[in-house]
Amino acid sequence: MPDRAARLYVAVTPHGYGHLSMTGAVLDALRTRRPEVTVSLETTLPAPIVAARVAGPVTLVPETDDFGLAMVDSTALDPEASAARYRALHADWDAVVGRAARRMAAQAPDLVLSNVGYIALAAAHRLGVPALALGPFTWTEIYRHYFADRPEAAASLATMDAAYDGARAVLVAEGAMPLRDRPNRLPIGPVGAPGRACPDALRRDLGVDGAVRLALVTFGGVASGLDLAAWPRGTGWRWLVRGGVAADHPDAHDMDRLPDWTFPDILASCDAVVTKLGYGMTMECGLCQRPTLYLPRTDGWPEQPYLRDWLARHTPLRAVTAESLGSGAIVDDLAALLDQPVPGPAPRPTGAADAAAVIERLLDES
Template sequence: MPHLFIALTAHGYGHLAQCAPVVAALQRRRPDLRVTLQGTIDPAFARSRMPAGFRHLSVAADCVLPMDGPLQARWHEGLALYTAFEADYDRHWAAQRARFEQDRPDLVLANIPWLPLDLARAMDIPALALCSLNWYDILAQSPVGAALPAAVAERMRAAYASAATFLRPSPSMPMAWLPNGQDIGPIAVRRRRDPAGLRTRLGLDPDEQPVLMQFGGAGRLTPGSLDELPPRVRLLSPDTGLAARHPRIRLIDAAEVPDALASCAAIITKPGYGTFAEAACHGVPVLYVPRGDWPEEPWLVDWLSTRVPSAALSAAEFAAGAIGERLAELLAAGPAAPLAATGVDEAMERIEVLLASC
């Protein structure tokens, strides 16, 4: 029974969102596959996205870049964490090695902790990286990039380059320095687009336009007055605090978000891989609040702009509730042709090649 060991960075939801559809497709092809998921991601969220039967190790394989809400990284604090992780690398290495020795993987898949890749190379375990970014490029291109210690940079670069392949799902940062990089299509879970069914399930009127508002797993953004919303728009949010404060916001369960995204009239969000890829693969227009100094953002925004109607709204405008005009323009543009999520099968096939001998 082959053992796939997935190491995740618990920075928001996007890292699991990239891996889970691939694992689901792989388990349909290889029902004997045994899966371990390592990362301090919320267990309920992991269960909602991953196929049943996986083992969850709720322990970090790297450090997590701290955030002030969904838009702003605490760069200097983060740099100190990465520097401290490198200073204590031998202890982290020993702990990870003990996990691998206790239940040796047949394949390691990292999205995108670097230590498991480094250790897999030393233990002669096949390994893949799968992500639209890597922590070396994020830190090097961030406001603290000039202060990135050489030891941290060199360790990350060597580990990422040691993987058999670094799969870069579209849209990705270029990561052109990687000798093992392979571009693949977008990764998303395709769901049936059924706006009428969504309105019925939520008890909305037939002429109401449901607009999903969600900002991922790193906190909330709070809009001001929603008096300028276009008529007949109903915002959907899994945030109980927001729904309680605004009558134009309809509370939905977190488990309903994927289906709501597939069938809504538009999405209000931040630039992030999971939501942008899901939006493009369902043809849903996107109104986004830029993150500003997030190095991955230009690649996400440029890619999305050629796939679905999209527009930016500053954080100040969002906080003031000045959403109406741009949202109305996106609703008038309507949905685009859905994009095929070809990266799921492409990633699955690369993993299968490495598992073929197991």
């Protein structure tokens, strides 16, 4: 090892918040083992969101060509816009990798961790820096699922595969797509950081009594278009929301007005969660065994069956229609959800420590 502290360059796709929460759990585990490691984090996610999910100091690199997918809303991608952006990115591939390599080189990393973009992996390879991929999928599987029949697909997939195959390992977390065809896959446990359940304290801070039910309503970092204006009043439920979806609904509470509460602690303290299934939310709901009402994606998202089946093994789970969600006719669904038994003990979030051990080993080898 060099005399200076080891340097880790982390690239996080800005496609929603789940990749960031997953990465934050791994960095927390790494810092318990190697607190001296310095971290640079490349993402265009908002700095306050990064600060809320990544404890400890980081050097933020707020620039990337990684976009993931173009979305219509939180449960539907825009296939034509996504395909066009991939065509443009791959048409300029050498320059894209060059920009990423220059950003990376400025931080002089000993190791690169990418969740889960392939541009950073290609840049690391160009610089001769070892790299790891971490994520619930790779963009190869997602691109192949939606765009395999397009004329440019073969060349694009070859470029993606070359980048992922160049990583020392692709860390495949439990609950995610299994990626069994990935030659350098390395399975790890569930990755997440369950919050602390303090329901009495949350009710006290909200000014409600113990008879009131609390539901967290969230659709991650992609706009959902949800508006609670049409939801009924006086149902015995209070809705914890963020981002202006509640208008003036008297039963809604803006989480941003709970400055002493972290998102994971709010989730763990609620009676139920209303959401879509991304990896981050699936893990947080499952690790805390919070009953979950989910809106199925309408775009054939290939990760969804794996997340759904994993979550159903660990907590009460029920699907809701877009029509019911839009009108707020979900109280009966929530009641049925709470009547379901919790299926066994909570899973252990071992994946972050698994990933941290791999990172530590590669840093020791660099």
